Amino acid sequence: MSFANSGDQGQAPYGSLVDIAGNLYGTTELGGAGCSGCGTVFQIVMPSGTLNTLLSFDGTDGQEPLGSLIQATDGNLYGTTESGGANSAGTIFKISTSGTFTTLYNFCSKSQCTDGGGPYGGLAQDTSGNFYGTTSYGPGDAGAGTLFELSAGLGAFVKTLPGSGAVGEKVQILGNNLSGATSVTFNGKAAEFTAHSTYIVTHVPSGATSGTVAVSVAGKTLKSNVAFRVAP
DSSP states (O other): OOOOSSTTSOBOOOSOOEEETTEEEEEESBBSSSTTTBOEEEEEETTTTEEEEEEEOOBTTBBOOOSOOEEOTTSOEEEEESBOTTTTSOEEEEEOTTOOEEEEEESSOSGGGTTOBOOOSOOEEOTTSOEEEEOSBBSSTTOBOOEEEEOOSOOOOBEEESSEEOTTOEEEEEOSSOTTOOEEEETTEEEOEEEOSSEEEEEOOTTOOSBOEEEEETTEEEEBSSOBEEOO
8 A cells, every 4th residue: 555645644654563463553754634744553454455544643642653663461552752742752652453542651741851852763561561762862951862661550471582483492481580480381281491580491391382371470470472382
C-alpha cells in the first residue's frame, strides 16, 4: 500500500512495524486528522493490506511519533512522541490493538526539565516489567538528554535466548533475582537448570512442547514474555 498525502491516513512512516497475530502496526511522523498532521498510529490488516488508522494525534496527546512501537507483556502497544503533550516536550503512550489510547507521561513535567524532553527513539521493556528510553534534551536549556525509566504497573517476566530450539539444546533464561529459582518448566515439562542472579542455563527437556517457559522463584512464577517454540 501507499500512504496518501491527504486525509487521515498519515504520512512518513518513521519507525519499524510490529507483527501481532498476523497484522502489522506502526506510526507515521506526519499526517492524520489531528492538528494539521501530527502523526498517526495505524494497523495494516494482512494479507489484504487494508489500512486502519487507530489514532490521529492532536498535539495535546502528543505529536510526531518517531520511535518504533513495542508490544509489552500486557498485549498493548507502547511508544513515544517527540513533541506535543501537556508541556510540548513529548509523551509516552499506550494504545490497544483496537485503538484505546492512554497518555502515560508528559515530558518536562519536572522543574527545569530534569526528566528530559523530545524522545526520538522508542521504548524497551526490561524483565522487571518497566520501560526504558532516552530523550534528546534536558535538563535545562543546555542539557544533552536523559535516560529514563517508567513503571506502568506491569509484572516481571523472563526472556529466553534463543526463542526456539530442539530437545536437548541449550537455552538461557534472562531475568532478575533468579539465583533462588526452584523449578523451570517448558510448557509444563520440568527441566534441569543452573541458576544465577540474572540468568538461568538450561536445556530443552525431553517431551517438551511449544509454549510458555515458567520459572518458580521466591514464591512466585515468572513466565516468558513470548512462547518458546520447540523445533522438530
